[in-house]
Amino acid sequence: MFVDSHCHIDGAEYDADRDDVINRARDTGVTTMLNVGTGDPHSDAFERAVELAEKHTDIYAAVGVHPHDAKLFDGRAEQRLLDLAKQSRRVIAWGEIGLDYHYDHSPRDVQREVFGRQLRLARSLNLPVIVHSREADDDTIAILREALADYERGGVLHCFGGSLEMATSAIDLGFFISFAGNLTFKKPEDLRSIARQLPLDRLLIETDCPYLTPVPFRGKRNEPARVVETAQCLAELHGKELEEVGHITGENFGKLFRVATR
Numbered sequence: 027m028f029v030d031s032h033c034h035i036d037g038a039e040y041d042a043d044r045d046d047v048i049n050r051a052r053d054t055g056v057t058t059m060l061n062v063g064t065g066d067p068h069s070d071a072f073e074r075a076v077e078l079a080e081k082h083t084d085i086y087a088a089v090g091v092h093p094h095d096a097k098l099f100d101g102r103a104e105q106r107l108l109d110l111a112k113q114s115r116r117v118i119a120w121g122e123i124g125l126d127y128h129y130d131h132s133p134r135d136v137q138r139e140v141f142g143r144q145l146r147l148a149r150s151l152n153l154p155v156i157v158h159s160r161e162a163d164d165d166t167i168a169i170l171r172e173a174l175a176d177y178e179r180g181g182v183l184h185c186f187g188g189s190l191e192m193a194t195s196a197i198d199l200g201f202f203i204s205f206a207g208n209l210t211f212k213k214p215e216d217l218r219s220i221a222r223q224l225p226l227d228r229l230l231i232e233t234d235c236p237y238l239t240p241v242p243f244r245g246k247r248n249e250p251a252r253v254v255e256t257a258q259c260l261a262e263l264h265g266k267e268l269e270e271v272g273h274i275t276g277e278n279f280g281k282l283f284r285v286a287t288r
């Protein structure tokens with residue numbers, strides 16, 4: 027059993043063969059997928075993500091405005107996402123939200139403000155959060171500490187690429203750490219060393235597809251079935267069997283999001 031804790035299969039990249047992609051994931055042993063809505067909150071991007079989850083019992087949804095789109099966040103966007111999260115039981119998390127200082131598609135002060143605001147929204151709904159943080163370790167942890175210090179639902183740092191210190195600070199806040207296909211890339215030896223030092227009972231795996239296709243499929247469009255490659259890499263790092271890592275990360279997902287994973 028494997029769980030893809032973060033994918034974007036509602037996007038146009040899959041319009042031609044979405045059902046095949048979903049069936050390939052099932053055939054590979056992926057029992058659960060969390061489809062994270064993203065895009066312009068004034069478009070129908072998030073409705074699309076929730077609709078997909080409503081249609082399949084093994085696909086859940088998350089809603090939240092990505093730091094890239096923080097400049098588009100306003101009261102109307104907030105209400106639209108709140109309504110979606112309240113109306114559908116398939117919405118099990120708020121995200122992805124956070125800070126991206128690599129691309130800076132939105133001004134940093136706006137990113138920080140919108141991140142904090144959405145953490146408070148997640149709390150008001152009692153949902154765990156999915157956090158995207160790139161080249162913003164210190165600010166991300168500071169904002170999480172301020173907003174979620176005593177919050178029991180916690181969340182996940184997705185597609186982890188930060189420092190060991192950041193990972194342990196997040197775990198102290200009750201967070202899980204999720205690794206994507208970049209764990210398998212040739213270069214990030216330091217990322218693998220961090221993954222080796224973190225306790226398996228705080229780890230999740232994801233594809234973040236269509237991005238970050240793992241070795242040996244790099245360069246192709248990614249899809250949930252490929253989460254197995256990341257599980258395999260993690261298994262080697264921890265000296266465990268593939269099935270065991272699939273099982274543990276699946277159980278972790280169930281604990282964090284409070285859903286059955288098989």
Ligand SMILES: [Zn+2]
Nearest residue numbers: 122158184185
């Ligand atoms: Zn992300």
Ligand SMILES: [Zn+2]
Nearest residue numbers: 032062122234
């Ligand atoms: Zn993502």
